[in-house]
Amino acid sequence: MENHAIDSFLTYISAAKNQSPNTLKAYANDLGQFIEYLEQNKISKTKTLNDITHLDIRGFLAYLKESGASKKTIARKLSAIRSFFRYLSTEGLVSEDPTKMVQGMKLPKKLPLFLYPAEIEALLSAPGQDVLGIRDRAIMELLYATGMRVSELVSLKLKDVNLGANFIIVFGKGSKERVVFFGSKAAESLEEYLRKSRPYLVKNLTCDYLFLNKNGTRLTDRSVRRIIDKYVKLLSLNAKISPHTLRHTFATHMLNNGADLKTVQELLGHVSLSTTQIYTHVTKERLKEVYDKAFPHS
Known part of the structure; x- marks a missing residue:
């Protein structure tokens, strides 16, 4: 099996599709597992990429299912294999795309978890007034006020933030630039962080990332997850x-308070409106819940 074909594919999607490092890593892992499966079943010893059929791919999917992989995981791996063979077919490296004969998996639409106003207020009020507490509050206020992804938040630099006009330049998936806005509460928390917290965290004056850890370096996605976990447990x-x-929560509250779907789509940085539409289901669920509680004959 020619592993360099995978390397070429990853190089292509990195350059042409502007995929994030996390996406590239996921593709590499998923395709690597597929190749490993073929090798373990002695398929790759006798076949080239051009010889792989839809039956080989179905066998891999069956293997994943037997191994206890979730439908979501199997669907993601199939998507990676589809993209890979679509690339090979376009480049003329295979005569046919075997994934065309493989039916996709229908996943149940899972409503996203969100916080009610009282819960988000409690979460934002939880951090203390020490250096790290001030930072943590600013992080959570910005995540809620802007709806940005955590990967976007940890990538923010000082120059990206306009405190005077309450907006931030965000570089999202595929390095796509967008503007997000924040209100007075987030502005107050951010200003307090820049005045009372960041100066005590910074160790190297050339470090221009907005949010820093106690060592004075850029926060990671995982470290923000730990910060949230801390207050959730508290x-x-x-x-x-x-x-x-x-x-x-940002998207749900925006829609619940009258924002239109297109505006929320742009603020979230969703390419497709269908991705944003999941939040309309959340708001409908909320309306039904309020109706059931309030209407005497419900």
Whole structure:
């Protein structure tokens, strides 16, 4: 099996599709597992990429299912294999795309977890007034106020933030630039962080990342997850709450308070409106819940 074909594919999607490092890593892992499966089943010893059929791919999917992989995981791996063979077919490296004969998996639409106003207020009020507490509050206020992804937040630099006009330049998936806005509460928390916290965290004056850890270096996605976990446990909230929950909460609250779907799509940086439409299901669920509680004959 020619592993250099995978390397070429990863180079292509990195350059042409502007995929993030996390996406590239996921593709590499998924395709690597597929190749490993073929090798373990002695398929790759006798076949070239051009010889792989839809039956080989179905066999891999069956193997994943037997191994206990979730439908979501199997669907993601199939998507990676589809993209790979689509690339090979376009480049003329295979005569046919075997994934065309493989039916996709239908995943149940899972409503995103979000926080109610009282819960988000409790979460934002949880950090103390020490250096790290001030930083943590600013992080959570910005995640909620802007709906940005945690990967976007940790990539922010000082120059990206306009405190005077309450907006931030965000570089999202595929390095796509967009503007997000924040309100007075987030502005106050951010200003306090820049005045009372960041000066005590910074160790190297050339470091221009907005949010820093106690060592004076850039925060990671995982470290923000740990920060959120800390306050979730403190308040005994749903253990599944993550930084992404604040993004879901932003979108849900925007729609609940009259924002149109297109505006929310642009603020979230969604390419497709269908991705944003999941939040309309959340708001409908919320309306039904209020109706059931309030209407005497419900």
